[in-house]
Amino acid sequence: MFRKILIANRGEIAVRIIRTARRLGIATVAVYSDADSRAMHVAMADEAVHVGAAPAAESYLAGERIIAAARKCGAEAIHPGYGFLSENPEFAEAVEAAGLVFIGPPAAAIRAMGLKDAAKRLMEKAGVPVVPGYHGEAQELVVLARKAREIGYPVLVKARAGGGGKGMRRVDRPEALSDALATARREAKAAFGDGRVLVEKLIETPRHIEVQVFGDRHGNVVHLFERDCSAQRRHQKVIEEAPAPGMTSAMRAAMTEAAVTAARAIGYQGAGTVEFIADVSDGLRPDRFWFMEMNTRLQVEHPVTEMVTGLDLVEWQLRVAAGEALPLAQERIALSGHAVEARIYAEDAARGFLPATGTLHRLRFPDGAAKAHLRVDAGVREGDAVSPHYDPMIAKLIVHAQDRADALDALAAALAQTEIAGTTVNTAFLARLARDEGFLAGDVDTGLIERRQEALTATPAPDTRTIAQAALAACGATWKPQAPDPFDAISAYGHFRPPVHPRTIHLGERALPHTVTGLGDGRFAVCLDAADGEKTVTLTPGENVRLAVWPGHVTVFEGADSHTFRLHDPLGLAEEEAAGGDSLRAPMPGLVKLVRAAANKRVKKGEPLLVLEAMKMEHTITAPHDGVIAEIAAEGAQVSDGAVLVRFS
The missing domain is CATH 2.30.29 (PH-domain like)
Structure with missing residues (x-):
């Protein structure tokens, strides 16, 4: 086993890895940017090394600086967590070339699954069912438009690299394809450095079900059952659970076998997740699910698998990377109870889930839950700031109970006892979702939140x-x-x-x-x-x-x-009046990516005025009413939260 490891990540996953390493007697080295000098993961680690400025590209994505820090501190291995460099095959190779161990799969496996189009062609050869679509190299509009017509609308435009809903757009009609492609490509380029896309048939009633797999260097591959991640907004997961509601033994057998086949096809080692999409228009059926992608890393939602199996997946990662065989054979891995996880984000659910920033002046979580085991995974403390530079997740509440009903009830109760002040958060939205009749009944697909968004995000007036x-x-x-x-x-x-x-x-x-x-x-x-x-x-x-x-x-x-x-604040009111009352302000810090209007132009309510890029996602800012524009922000401008974007005459 390793004596010392460096964690090339931040936030709750860095804290999560430190806790397991400490239990195993392994020393840890944290890395941090200018924005994270007082962060929780820095305080918890045995050592900490500064690696650059606040933007991720100048710190957490600077692979050569991270490797240099590991060598300087005498670390034997690097754990990439998730996000950042975790699925970068060049970084994995550079780590190995430096004489260090990369705590993750081989670079070849990352590369094989790193591009969705190539991965799907590989899975087709391995006999794993794949969603119908165009996964070729051509990127010209005329080619993609022809393929979309052949597939049949509606279709889904997806970035061929990365994940998390970035670079993904639904297209319902041919005339909307061009704009969707342009937006998806910009987002994909900003998030993953690769603007290429693929086009797939959109499954109208989909469930997102994924299988946790693990492989070692001795040829062993096992699955740790499935997770359901169908509760999504903007293609990003909100509440995850294990096992999947309504899962039958036949469906589980078919899906887990396909996942293990996929892992074996690329000689997989370490923790990975094979993601499937299932058409549930006629219920869960073994012949109605398809491979979407494989995440060659630990997932944000891994705690629900840990809860229902009683296993520590980070410990498994460390043991496999150290050359040990998998701790358990397939027949010894058992499923017990039900677990759910809710991601608490700094975001405004009532305003289209816009990301938020701010200082956490109050951050209190409940100590426990009735009839359930409550776990809180957080990477921030009271007094810390939610930065515009990184993902706005504050914490994860994970609940394990005897059955799904008790787990969801305990989750809703835990959310009701959570107190966060200093930024806008989504706890009320999560609690309403946990108590939604359809969700409680297991009647969930990836469109549930969109259909119920108004009720789930409604903000009651205070009495x-x-x-x-x-x-x-x-x-x-x-x-x-x-x-x-x-x-x-x-x-x-x-x-x-x-x-x-x-x-x-x-x-x-x-x-x-x-x-x-x-x-x-x-x-x-x-x-x-x-x-x-x-x-x-x-x-x-x-x-x-x-x-x-x-x-x-x-x-x-x-x-x-x-x-x-x-x-x-009388002074603040005077400033507001001086600035002009009829203005449109930035809902978050960001970059003005596109400007679609100009001064002296008359606009109608709902008309797109500009596109603001924040946290690698694009947000269209529309006119709140009919009017004439007096001033509008310049394209390429970096704006702060609350800055005036548009002023009306």
Whole structure:
């Protein structure tokens, strides 16, 4: 076994690897960028090496710097985690050439599966069923248009490299193909450095089911059963589970056999995932699933497999890379219970899942779950920042229970007890999905979230009492009758009459004027100006309320929902008025990739104005109303969160 390894990654996967390595007595070396100097994985590792600036291309993707760091620290092997360099065959070869061990599959296996088109041709030869489509080399529009007609619309345009939904577009009609190809190619080029695409038949009622496989250097290959990752938005996984709902023994036998065949066909070693798409229009059938791709690395959702098998997949990776045989033969790998995983992201589900940034002023997870085992995999701590440079995932909540119903119930309860303030998060969306009737019934396909998006992402308005609680917290009221400093808390006592404090807080664009009146005995009356008249709520600070007060804001938690109120800032209001009220601001930091309008142009509501690239994904910014553009951001401009993109006349 290794004495010391370097982890060429960051965030929760780096923390995850460190924990297993520590249990096995292996020393760890972390790498970090300028943005991660105080990150959790840096603090946990035995050593840490700075490798460059915040952009990934200048740090976590700088393979030569990472290899140099490993050699300098005396590490024997490099674990790439997932993402970044994990599926880069050139990096794997460079690691081996430097006399180090790459904790992953051979470069030849990565290369064989790295391009989706070549991988599918290889799988066809191996007898693994493949989705009908065009997987050839030609990239000309006329060729792809002809192939799309032959396949039959709707089709799916997909980047031939990478994954995670980047460079993927559904096309329902021929006239939309050109724009879809252009967008997919730009995204693919930005994310993977390869803008080439393939075209496949779109399966109308698909389930995304994948099989965890493992191989060693001694010719052994096993599967660790399947995971269902059909709950997706924008082709990115949201909730994953194992085993797949409704899986039959015949279907499992056919799918796991196909996965092992795929792994054997490329001489696979280490952890890998063979992803399939199944047509469930007539239920799960052994003759209605096809190979999509193989991820030649550990997956984000690997914890659900660990939960249902009781195995540590990172430990298996380390043992296989060290030359050991697989710890267990196929017949000794058993499936027990049901596990679900929810990915908590800094994103605004109500605004099309736009990524968000910010400092995590509050980050609290529950300690446990009823009738279930709860696990939290996180790579950030309270006080850390969600950076625009990297994936905005904050944590994963993983629950293992006796059956699916208990697991989903425990997951929803855990999400309701989670408290995150300082950035917009998707916990309420995840909790609604976990309790969705169709999802609970196992009636899930990759289009479920899109069909139910309005209900799943609806944000309930806070009630009067919630607003009053935020108002009371915003003014700093506490019950301190013996406080030595009279300015320590808002006074709840007046000599001749109760003291009245007029104030204003904001919820989004809505101003909420109110008065706070001290009643004595630690009680306060909050009187709110409402459309239907004044409403008064009597409160004691801190009574039966979950909230977080952070710079300029108060967040009140109600189950999985949260409401963030902004404190009144007269100077900020003056700046807003000076900037011009009728403007469109950047929903996140990003690059203005394309500009489709110009100054003095009249536009209609919903018309595309520009394309903002953030976190390697493109987001189209549309006109919020009819109007005439006075100014618009320049193409190629790097903008910050909240920067004015468009100003209307």
